[in-house]
Amino acid sequence: xxxxxxxxxxxxxxxxxxxxxxxxxxxxxxxxxxxxxxxxxxxxxxxxxxxxxxxxxxxxxxxxxxxxxxxxxxxxxxxxxxxxxxxxxxxxxxxxxxxxxxxxxxxxxxxxxxxxxxxxxxxxxxxxxxxxxxxxxxxxxxxxxxxxxxxxxxxxxxxxxxxxxxxxxxxxxxxxxxxxxxxxxxxxxxxxxxxxxxxxxxxxxxxxxxxxxxxxxxxxxxxxxxxxxxxxxxxxxxxxxxxxxxxxxxxxxxxxxxxxxxxxxxxxxxxxxxxxxxxxxxxxxxxxxxxxxxxxxxxxxxxxxxxxxxxxxxxxxxxxxxxxxxxxxxxxxxxxxxxxxxxxxxxxxxxxxxxxxxxxxxxxxxxxxxxxxxxxxxxxxxxxxxxxxxxxxxxxxxxxxxxxxxxxxxxxxxxxxxxxxxxxxxxxxxxxxxxxxxxxxxxxxxxxxxxxxxxxxxxxxxxxxxxx
Ligand code: SAM
Ligand code: SF4
Numbered sequence: 001x002x003x004x005x006x007x008x009x010x011x012x013x014x015x016x017x018x019x020x021x022x023x024x025x026x027x028x029x030x031x032x033x034x035x036x037x038x039x040x041x042x043x044x045x046x047x048x049x050x051x052x053x054x055x056x057x058x059x060x061x062x063x064x065x066x067x068x069x070x071x072x073x074x075x076x077x078x079x080x081x082x083x084x085x086x087x088x089x090x091x092x093x094x095x096x097x098x099x100x101x102x103x104x105x106x107x108x109x110x111x112x113x114x115x116x117x118x119x120x121x122x123x124x125x126x127x128x129x130x131x132x133x134x135x136x137x138x139x140x141x142x143x144x145x146x147x148x149x150x151x152x153x154x155x156x157x158x159x160x161x162x163x164x165x166x167x168x169x170x171x172x173x174x175x176x177x178x179x180x181x182x183x184x185x186x187x188x189x190x191x192x193x194x195x196x197x198x199x200x201x202x203x204x205x206x207x208x209x210x211x212x213x214x215x216x217x218x219x220x221x222x223x224x225x226x227x228x229x230x231x232x233x234x235x236x237x238x239x240x241x242x243x244x245x246x247x248x249x250x251x252x253x254x255x256x257x258x259x260x261x262x263x264x265x266x267x268x269x270x271x272x273x274x275x276x277x278x279x280x281x282x283x284x285x286x287x288x289x290x291x292x293x294x295x296x297x298x299x300x301x302x303x304x305x306x307x308x309x310x311x312x313x314x315x316x317x318x319x320x321x322x323x324x325x326x327x328x329x330x331x332x333x334x335x336x337x338x339x340x341x342x343x344x345x346x347x348x349x350x351x352x353x354x355x356x357x358x359x360x361x362x363x364x365x366x367x368x369x370x371x372x373x374x375x376x377x378x379x380x381x382x383x384x385x386x387x388x389x390x391x392x393x394x395x396x397x398x399x400x401x402x403x404x405x406x407x408x409x410x411x412x413x414x415x416x417x418x419x420x421x422x423x424x425x426x427x428x429x430x431x432x433x434x435x436x437x438x439x440x441x442x443x444x445x446x447x448x449x450x451x452x453x454x455x456x457x458x459x460x461x462x463x464x465x466x467x468x
Contacts, residue, residue, distance in 0.1 A: 005035050006120065009043035013061060014051025016213055016250065017184075018084055020164040022049045024148065025083065025112050032113040040071065045079045045116060050086035052179045054353035058086055069099040079119055083109060085183040089357075091129045105129040106184055107137070110148035133185045145169075146190065150198050161208045161403060161444035167195050167234060168214035173253065175281070176292045176360040177321060177352060180215060187215075189222045192229045196237050203243035208446070209403055210244060216253035218262055232261035239269045245446070246403065246429055250277045251319075254293075254300045263310040273429035274311050275345075278303070279319030283338030284331035287324050290364065297338050304342050315345035315430035320380060323352040323373030325364035332376050339383055345391065345430065346457075347384040349377050385456040392454040395432070399450050399464060402426030402434045406443040412460065421463070428459075438463035 008029055012022035025047065026036060037043050046068060051057040061082070068080050081102035082094055088105030095103045102119045104112060108128040119126050137145070149166060170185040171178075199210050212234065214220055220231040231249065238247050247269075252262075266272045278300075282288050285296045295303075307314050320335060339347065351373040354361040404426040411423055412435050421437040426447065428434060435458055436449045442463075449461040 005033060006044040007037040007042055008034050008045040008047055009037050009040050010047045010049070011064070012049045013057055014049070014053065014085070016164055016211070017166070017215075018049050018051055020166060020213060021084065021106065021109055023164070025049070025109060028113055028148070029116075032117075034113075034116075040068070043078065045081065045120070047081045047083060047112075047116075050082055050084040052085040052089045052183055052355065054350065055355070056353065061086055065097055065099045069097075072099055079116070079123075081116065081119070083112065085179070088129050088133060088183040089179065092127060095125050095127050100125070102126045103129065105133075107133070107141075107145070110144050130185065133182060136186055137188070142188065146194060149190070150194055160405075161206060162211065163202050163207045163209075164211050164213050165195060165198055165202070166190065166214070167212045167217060167220050167231070167249075171215040173216060174292060174359070176290065176364070177324065177355065177358055179355040179358055182357050184215075189214075189220050192222055192224065192234060192237065195234060196241070199238050199241055199244060203241050206243070206444075208244065208444075209246040209248065210238065212238075212247070212249040214249075215251065216255075217249050218252040218259060219255065219257045230258045230261060232258055232265045235262065235265040235269065235272050239265075239271045245271060246273050247271050248273045248275055248429075248431075252276060252278045254278055254280065254295045254303050259303060260306070260310070263307055263314075266314070267311045273431075274314045275317070275429065275431045276307055276314055277317045277319075278307075279348075280335075280338060280342070281319060281321050282324065282327075282331065283335035284327070285334075287327055287331050287335075290326060290360075291321075291324060292359070297334060301338065301341055313430070315432070316342065317346050317348070317431070318342060318344045319348045319350070321350050321352050322376035322380060323368035323370075325352070325360060325366055325368070327352075327368055327376075332379075336380060336383055339380060340387070343387060343391065344384060345432070346388055347380065349380045349384075351377050388456040389454070392432075392456065392459060395451045395454055395459050397451065399448050400428050400432070400434060400459070400461070402428055402436075402447055402449055404438070404442045404445055404447050407440065408435050412458070432459055433457065434459045434461060436461045436463050442466065 010026055012018055050061045079101045080099050083104040084106055087103045107130045115128055168189045170187045171181045172187040174181055218231055222229045280300050283297045354366045404424055408423040408425040422440050424438050426434050434449050448464040450464050451459050451461040453460040
């Protein structure tokens with residue numbers, strides 16, 4: 001493979017878990033002698049890492065595949081692979097698509113190089129999905145996934161100053177609307193020493209911020225000898241790693257398990273960032289029960305109060321689904337009420353999308369019309385915008401520390417500046433987006449920024465100096 005350096009165009013849809021998988025695949029491919037290209041035109045291979053959480057995400061992939069089908073009419077040699085959640089969900093059906101040569105589910109990703117080389121050689125369609133995805137892996141399979149996870153992404157010279165580290169795979173929660181347990185399999189927690197070693201290697205390569213990933217990350221549990229390691233333990237151990245300055249973790253499930261220990265780690269460790277992503281999904285107890293979420297709105301708000309008591313300046317983000325089957329105006333009003341009380345830093349709002357194979361799709365009627373879902377979506381976002389605008393005003397005149405990501409993608413008039421510097425974007429420990437003018441060499445570094453203007457989504461400021 002090394003001699004002809006096949007070029008791969010790798011495109012990623014979906015959540016942070018997918019971004020991490022894409023980074024691992026990219027690293028494994030480069031290690032095997034492939035090179036990456038950012039245009040389909042130059043590519044010998046197109047790989048699409050997919051998401052199945054909402055129908056819209058799948059439609060986008062199908063439209064991309066439609067485009068590739070046309071390209072393949074004149075470029076007979078191009079190989080197209082679909083990897084990730086959609087590959088696992090649709091399997092053979094996806095392989096029948098004219099454009100698709102390779103289908104590889106999330107649990108088979110460690111085999112991606114072998115599968116791709118075989119497809120390039122034989123030009124035969126190839127399917128690699130997990131037969132019984134809810135069955136626990138054998139020890140050997142777990143080891144091979146673990147090896148892949150900890151080997152790749154660490155030799156990448158272009159690694160930026162921040163990295164994702166998975167602490168658990170899969171999910172056992174079975175929220176009635178959600179496809180994740182059916183495409184990513186049962187919950188498996190990675191051994192703490194593997195996670196910590198990986199963070200150490202990332203720190204050695206200049207990574208300053210790690211974001212630990214798991215679907216219900218606060219319930220991370222791993223028994224090693226007599227000790228049961230929790231997320232709070234991981235946060236404390238990672239805090240001792242030299243070079244790592246900020247530790248974030250997503251996503252938490254609203255439950256009691258280890259909640260106070262995690263908050264305490266946040267309050268006591270300078271490195272654990274004061275940011276909590278705690279999806280509520282709804283503010284109506286009736287809907288929460290139908291969603292198989294194991295808490296009431298009252299219990300959820302109690303967790304938020306406790307979080308603010310322990311970590312007064314904590315920033316909390318929420319997820320909501322509007323238009324879940326049977327959601328009435330009263331249910332939606334309860335959600336809006338919860339949003340007002342929770343005072344989120346920001347909210348992600350999704351229109352309910354029925355997912356084949358889930359309990360909600362099989363047993364409940366998707367009876368909230370699309371227009372009403374859309375209306376509720378806009379209303380909730382608007383409400384959150386008012387709250388965010390208010391909360392962000394408190395930043396006026398304050399100096400914040402940001403980890404600079406690089407050039408701002410879209411120019412903001414508010415931060416237009418001195419003509420000497422570029423418009424940069426970075427994030428605070430609390431995930432606030434900050435736009436300011438500064439030297440491009442700041443990318444990947446910490447900087448102090450004095451906030452001079454705010455909007456609901458962004459803080460704008462003046463560069464005060466590099467933070468060592
Ligand atoms: N594990 C996380 C949790 O329990 O909060 C979330 C994982 S899911 C990939 C991300 C978000 O997608 C969820 O919080 C939910 O709001 C949304 N989501 C999941 N299934 C959905 C569906 N069928 N329709 C609309 N939104 C959905
Ligand atoms: Fe999906 Fe619920 Fe698991 Fe989150 S906790 S991944 S929403 S099943």
